[in-house]
Structure formats: structure tokens, C-alpha cells
Amino acid sequence: MLVPKMTVSRTLVSLDGLWSFRPDKDDQATTESWHLGIPKAWTIAVPASYNDLYTEAWIRDFVGDIWYQKDVELTPIEGRVVLRFGSATHRATVFMNGIELGSHEGGFLPFEFDVTAIIRPGANRIVVKINNTLSYHSLPAGRVDVKWNGTKFHHPAFDFFNYSGLHRSVELYTTPENHIEDVTLIPSFQGTTGIIDYTIKVTSDDASTVVELLDGQTVLSKSEGTSGRLEVDHCRPWHPEDPYLYDVRITHGQDVYTLKTGIRTVKVLGHTLLVNDKPVYLTGFGKHDDFEVIGKGLNLPVMIRDFELLKWIGANSVRTTHYPYPEAFYELCDRYGILVIDEVPAVGMWKRSSDLSVMGKKPFFEEDGVMTKTLANHKRQLEEMVARDKNHPSVILWSVANEPASDEVASRPYFEAIFAHARTLDPQNRPISFVNCAIAPPEKCQVSDLSDIIMLNRYQGWYAFSGAKFPLAKGDLKHELTRWAAKYDKPIVITEYGADTLSGLHKLPAIMFSEEYQNELFEAYHEVFDQIPHVIGEHPWNFADFNTEQGLTRVDGNKKGVFTRIRQPKMVAHALRQRWIDIKNTTKK
Numbered sequence: 038m039l040v041p042k043m044t045v046s047r048t049l050v051s052l053d054g055l056w057s058f059r060p061d062k063d064d065q066a067t068t069e070s071w072h073l074g075i076p077k078a079w080t081i082a083v084p085a086s087y088n089d090l091y092t093e094a095w096i097r098d099f100v101g102d103i104w105y106q107k108d109v110e111l112t113p114i115e116g117r118v119v120l121r122f123g124s125a126t127h128r129a130t131v132f133m134n135g136i137e138l139g140s141h142e143g144g145f146l147p148f149e150f151d152v153t154a155i156i157r158p159g160a161n162r163i164v165v166k167i168n169n170t171l172s173y174h175s176l177p178a179g180r181v182d183v184k185w186n187g188t189k190f191h192h193p194a195f196d197f198f199n200y201s202g203l204h205r206s207v208e209l210y211t212t213p214e215n216h217i218e219d220v221t222l223i224p225s226f227q228g229t230t231g232i233i234d235y236t237i238k239v240t241s242d243d244a245s246t247v248v249e250l251l252d253g254q255t256v257l258s259k260s261e262g263t264s265g266r267l268e269v270d271h272c273r274p275w276h277p278e279d280p281y282l283y284d285v286r287i288t289h290g291q292d293v294y295t296l297k298t299g300i301r302t303v304k305v306l307g308h309t310l311l312v313n314d315k316p317v318y319l320t321g322f323g324k325h326d327d328f329e330v331i332g333k334g335l336n337l338p339v340m341i342r343d344f345e346l347l348k349w350i351g352a353n354s355v356r357t358t359h360y361p362y363p364e365a366f367y368e369l370c371d372r373y374g375i376l377v378i379d380e381v382p383a384v385g386m387w388k389r390s391s392d393l394s395v396m397g398k399k400p401f402f403e404e405d406g407v408m409t410k411t412l413a414n415h416k417r418q419l420e421e422m423v424a425r426d427k428n429h430p431s432v433i434l435w436s437v438a439n440e441p442a443s444d445e446v447a448s449r450p451y452f453e454a455i456f457a458h459a460r461t462l463d464p465q466n467r468p469i470s471f472v473n474c475a476i477a478p479p480e481k482c483q484v485s486d487l488s489d490i491i492m493l494n495r496y497q498g499w500y501a502f503s504g505a506k507f508p509l510a511k512g513d514l515k516h517e518l519t520r521w522a523a524k525y526d527k528p529i530v531i532t533e534y535g536a537d538t539l540s541g542l543h544k545l546p547a548i549m550f551s552e553e554y555q556n557e558l559f560e561a562y563h564e565v566f567d568q569i570p571h572v573i574g575e576h577p578w579n580f581a582d583f584n585t586e587q588g589l590t591r592v593d594g595n596k597k598g599v600f601t602r603i604r605q606p607k608m609v610a611h612a613l614r615q616r617w618i619d620i621k622n623t624t625k626k
């Protein structure tokens with residue numbers, strides 16, 4: 038799906054700003070026909086999560102349908118008109134001028150509707166019913182508890198706040214009737230010549246298609262037809278250290294669309310990961326799309342701050358834990374030279390707490406029909422993610438899940454289906470992997486052989502061997518990584534390791550939650566990584582502190598950030614910076 042843009046043939050109207058809003062607390066929406074207009078609505082900002090904007094706890098923790106409305110006055114618009122949502126978390130049904138346009142499942146990917154026949158000059162009303170309910174076939178997964186008085190509570194099976202709302206921009210855009218629907222770019226090299234093989238999907242072949250590769254204003258290469266090849270002599274390859282971008286301009290009849298691209302290749306060879314045939318060592322983080330007040334709302338200034346911090350600390354990569362991020366994030370990764378492990382929201386695929394008691398745990402991957410529904414949802418979200426992000430040079434790897442119960446025998450057929458499907462989706466054939474959890478060490482994991490890269494989240498020193506037992510953590514980690522390296526000749530990336538750390542808490546000797554403890558834990562891990570040649574990447578958990586549901590182990594959220602939630606460094610950030618600059622400047626790894 039193309040990112041909507043202003044071009045010589047397309048108009049873009051932002052619907053961001055103030056909207057009307059109301060959670061359907063007393064199930065009144067149907068009887069009162071809220072799809073025609075929400076009575077007694079409050080005011081909300083779009084984009085934003087609604088949860089932290091108001092002062093009442095029931096709104097923050099609400100489970101169910103949340104309604105949004107926007108009234109817009111429009112001048113007559115020519116051509117085809119599309120209404121597009123950057124995301125609606127976790128599912129939405131959209132109405133325009135009283136007519137139901139359709140629904141979308143999945144809270145972190147865009148969707149759109151052709152509204153040419155519905156939109157009219159003058160007053161128009163858009164109403165969106167959003168639902169935030171978690172289940173064992175929603176992704177992310179979780180469950181809802183109904184208490185004695187009928188109140189519903191969420192139990193996310195994942196460790197981030199279940200923010201909801203219109204998190205990303207809402208836009209109207211136009212295209213000519215016969216237009217460019219999709220663009221697929223496949224980069225490669227022949228010596229110093231850069232090559233882009235392209236395919237353009239158009240509505241009708243009744244017009245000619247011209248594709249040009251530009252460097253600034255200079256046309257370097259030009260080709261006609263909906264598929265073909267562009268070439269550039271003495272190409273400047275895209276690389277984290279020189280993220281050089283060219284423009285691709287497509288003209289199809291009246292329609293013109295341009296996008297930026299970089300020319301680079303990605304390959305796994307033995308236990309190395311190669312970008313442009315050179316091994317890379319990944320330094321960076323698992324992140325969250327999370328900030329004070331706005332929750333998961335799109336915020337470009339915060340995004341820029343994050344990229345400046347990533348550059349400052351010497352990071353060259355991120356994982357979009359645990360869901361696809363807004364399009365602007367990938368655009369910035371292309372520009373800043375940050376490699377992306379792009380993750381689908383398959384998180385919480387974990388032993389299920391029974392509805393009655395947290396004591397009764399059932400396996401996740403049981404054959405009860407729920408998996409068929411989950412599998413279909415999982416496959417569709419993978420399709421949408423790859424379709425959206427496939428042209429970004431920064432995206433080098435697809436992550437199909439975070440910490441599923443891959444020790445369960447029934448996880449095998451499930452992930453065989455997921456990997457097989459994922460391998461049909463990407464025209465660039467990027468590597469595919471999933472993130473393994475400590476419950477499934479190499480002897481127990483049913484799935485790792487399907488992965489091109491072994492990605493491990495490990496918490497020796499925190500969830501195991503913590504506090505006084507910390508001196509044993511390093512040995513245990515080394516023992517485990519040695520077993521992984523012996524079993525698979527594949528690259529290993531440690532996609533999470535860390536310790537909750539209260540910024541400003543200092544203790545000597547270190548205790549848990551102090552800045553010293555976080556520092557010592559990272560030192561121990563790095564010493565082990567440097568001894569295992571298979572380790573080709575380190576992503577401390579997390580880039581910044583982030584919000585979670587309330588719980589006994591979460592004091593105002595998860596505090597494993599290297600930066601605080603308002604993006605200031607903890608002590609360990611300086612040590613990491615030193616290490617990552619050294620890694621970049623030497624061949625230490």
C-alpha cells in the first residue's frame with residue numbers, strides 16, 4: 038500500500054486535529070445510532086491514544102467500543118477520493134455520511150476506503166467505531182476478565198500498555214481514475230552498477246507507464262512499461278554509514294508518484310549477516326512507540342529526538358518491538374541509516390491464563406479452532422506489513438513473532454505455516470526470523486531451525502540469577518549461547534537483555550534497580566557476546582522506559598530503558614555509546 042502523498046496529480050487533505058469522542062460505556066451506541074452522530078461527545082485530539090488524556094481511571098482502563106467523529110466541510114473534489122487511516126487500535130468499523138464503509142482488524146497497520154461515491158461537496162461526517170478488546174486470537178493477544186458487577190478488565194499477555202484510539206493520521210487523498218496502485222522495487226548490483234528491478238501495479242493498462250531513477254534533479258535511468266529495470270553506473274550504495282537515497286518517479290497516464298529508495302542487498306551467509314556483501318554487527322534497541330500523555334500517538338518531534346539519540350549512542354539498528362511502527366519511522370530509518378527488524382504484532386502467544394484463575398495455565402498452541410482464527414489473522418497482518426514496508430532499504434529482516442511458546446510441540450505446525458507464508462510475501466526475499474524466549478532453549482525450541490537468524494531475548498541477571506545470584510548470570514548466559522552456536526550455524530542477535538533501572542538510584546555495591554546494576558549487567562553480557570563469534574548483534578531492552586499495565590513488578594511502567602521515558606540518558610547510555618563507537622571504529626566484532 039502506497040503512502041499517501043501530494044504530487045502533481047494527487048491532493049492530500051489531513052483530517053488530524055480535534056475530533057469528537059465517547060467510549061460506549063453503557064452499550065448505547067446501537068440503540069442511539071451513534072454511527073449517524075455521537076450524542077454528548079467529548080473532544081479528543083487525533084492522532085493520540087485516548088487513555089492518558091483524561092483524568093478518570095475508567096476511561097484509561099476501558100474495555101470495549103470507543104467512538105470517534107469528525108465533521109468536515111469540503112469543496113468539490115475531482116477524481117477518485119480515498120479515506121485512509123494510518124492505524125486504529127485494535128480494530129475499527131468506519132461510517133461516512135451514515136454509510137458503513139467497512140472494517141479493519143489489527144491496530145498497527147493502515148487501511149483505506151474508496152469514498153468517491155459517498156463524499157460530497159459541503160458537510161461530510163466520518164464516524165469510527167474502535168474496539169480495543171484483547172483475546173487469544175487478537176494480535177497482540179490477551180484476555181478480558183468480567184468481574185462480579187459486570188465490569189471488564191484487560192489482561193494483556195504482553196508487557197506494554199494496551200493503548201487504543203486513532204494513533205496515526207487520518208487523511209483524504211485523491212488519485213486520477215486510472216492510477217498507480219502499488220510499486221515494488223528489487224535492488225541489486227552488477228559490479229559498481231546499481232540495479233533496480235521494478236513492477237508497477239496500475240488500475241488499467243490504457244495509459245503508458247514511465248519509470249525514472251533520479252539523483253536530485255538528474256535523471257540517471259529511464260524505462261517504459263509496468264515492469265522493467267533501472268540502472269545507475271558508479272552507484273552510491275545505501276548503507277548505515279552512508280544512507281544514500283535516490284528518487285524513483287513513476288508516471289502512469291495522468292498519475293505521478295515518487296518515492297525515495299536506496300540500493301542495497303541483504304543476505305545471511307553462515308553465521309554472518311551481510312549488507313552489500315559486507316558483514317554487519319547490529320547495535321541498537323528494541324523500542325516502543327510510547328510517550329508521556331500521547332501514548333502511542335504519532336509524534337514527529339519525539340521521533341526525531343529518538344533518531345538523534347540513536348545516532349548519538351552509535352546505534353545502527355532497531356527492532357520495531359512489538360508491532361509495525363508509523364510509516365514516518367521507516368522513512369527516517371532510510372534517511373538516518375538505521376537497519377530495521379520489522380515485527381508483526383504477534384506477541385502474547387504464551388501460555389493462557391484460564392478465565393477463572395491465573396493459576397490454571399493452558400498451552401497457547403492447542404488445536405481448538407482458536408489457532409485457525411489466530412493463524413489467519415497472523416498471516417494477514419504479515420501480508421499487510423510486508424506490503425507496506427517492502428520498499429524500504431532500511432528494512433533488512435522480518436520478525437514473525439516475539440516470544441511465542443515455541444517449546445510447545447503444537448507450535449511447530451503453526452510456525453511452519455507462518456514461515457512458509459512469510460516466504461511468499463517479500464519480493465526482495467529478506468531473511469525471516471522470530472524472537473525466541475528463555476522457556477525454549479536450543480534443546481526445547483521446536484521452531485528455531487525455520488529461522489534464518491536466531492533472535493534471543495535473555496534475562497539472566499534479571500528474571501533468573503538476579504540480585505545476590507547475579508555473579509552466576511554470566512556463566513549461564515555463556516553456557517546457553519555456546520549451545521545455540523553449536524546447534525545452528527546461523528547468526529545470533531540478542532534482541533533483548535536488560536534490567537529495570539530507576540534513573541537516579543545509585544548504590545555501591547550495586548543492587549537491583551540501581552543504575553550501577555544495569556551497568557554491570559550490560560558489561561557482563563558484552564563480555565560474553567565478544568567471546569561468541571556467532572553473536573552478530575546486541576539490542577538492549579529497551580531504548581526508553583515505557584508504560585505498561587499496572588502490576589506488582591511495574592513501578593510506573595517498565596524501567597528497562599537506557600533512556601528515560603522523556604528521552605534523557607541513564608548512566609549506562611554513556612558506556613554503551615563508548616562500546617558502540619569502538620565497535621564501529623575497530624573490527625572488534
Ligand code: BDP
Nearest residue numbers: 196439440494533578595597
Ligand atoms: C520480554 C518481552 C518484553 C518485555 C520484557 C520485560 O519481550 O516485551 O517488556 O520481557 O519483561 O519477555 O521487560
